[in-house]
Amino acid sequence: MNVLTILRSVEELLYEVISWLLFYPRTLWMTVMRPLRTMRYSDSEQRDRPEQQYLETLSPPLFLVLSILLAHGAELAFGLDVERGTSALGRLVTGNEQALLAFRALLFSLYAVIFAWLALRLTGKRIDRESLRAPFFAQCYLAGATAILISLGSIGLRANSDLTVAAGGLVIAATTVWYIAVEAVWLRRECGRGPVAAVAIALAAYAGASALVFSLGLIVAWR
Template sequence: MKLLKSMEELLYEIMTWLVFYPRTLWLSLRHPLRMMDYSNDELTQQVDDQYTDTVSPPLFLIISLIIAHGIEIGVRGQNELIRNKDGLDALITDDTNLIALRAVAYAIFPLIASLRFLRVTKTPLTRETMRLPFYSHCYLAAPYALILGLISLMPVEAPQWVQIGGAGTILVAVGFYVAIETLWFAQHADLSRLRAFGHALRAYVESLMLIAFLFYFF
């Protein structure tokens, strides 16, 4: 009975994602700063009362990567990292490992932004002080990860205008990400727009460097 009850709860939770994931995605794209502030407010509530009308930020990021991965399988089939058994690629033995690796990679963006925020505001680094900005930035990183994941599926032999459109979409996504980061730093770290842009851009570049270092071994 306990097993059946657990399965009942799991099924219900998964089915709620069909409702609350699109809602969370729409709100994160339309009101990103509001959603980031919303995340902070939710973390001050009791655990059972948190994120009752949306998907929690880390889960939102993971589901976005699962969706992108599912579309990738439908379009291209199994990823080369899973098929390749040479070197460290042998560690990626199935789709679950690949999704986990991508989740870690994209979670670097919220992580670095959180560390930069704590440093700018001179806040002591603890698990709790890092949780608030990390969760907030997951709401920003998830749509970014989904967009990049979908654009990466563009075939190499696609027409030139399609490739230009894909490159333009990536630039817009990067610009949107850095712009929202800038506004967030300006609002929460009490900085001028120029200084906030510097910190947002630095956090973004440092994240890219760390991700490049991570994937250098794969």
């Protein structure tokens, strides 16, 4: 690899990273304010050629990963320490920043894959790597927005100020209601379910995913 090739690679990397400063807040705003439209946008982008996909926003998995990264950066900025596991698995996951961020991304992506799988199951579609891709990518937008909001709310809960704790709890509660409501409407449209059934399914799926995430967290934190 010659010097010119290296410089071009650095140029592309620099442009990609600096573009995140524009496209991350844009993607977050679109997802929070127009979640269903953003999910439909993701579905339509999946039909484009790979090099033409997600030109107006960040790709959904990248958005999720950046949300986790920014949330962790906020933790460090506020001087909040990450509790380190003492078991072998806990030390493996929390022993370095890369493993910790990957584990957190995995936890939030579980919500995305569970709802994507559920939509395919309810519509009777075959579940394989190809059919799962589009709904999973659409769900990653919701998971990314939820990750940054829930994480910021959790930072508030860990603060010493009563006002900050109350604000953090409000953010978490509002985000949870928003997420379940969006999923209920999405399931109703995607799966043709009635409003009551859609809400019930969304609540059950969210509870199941949360139980799985909580269980994995306990396993890592187990002493």
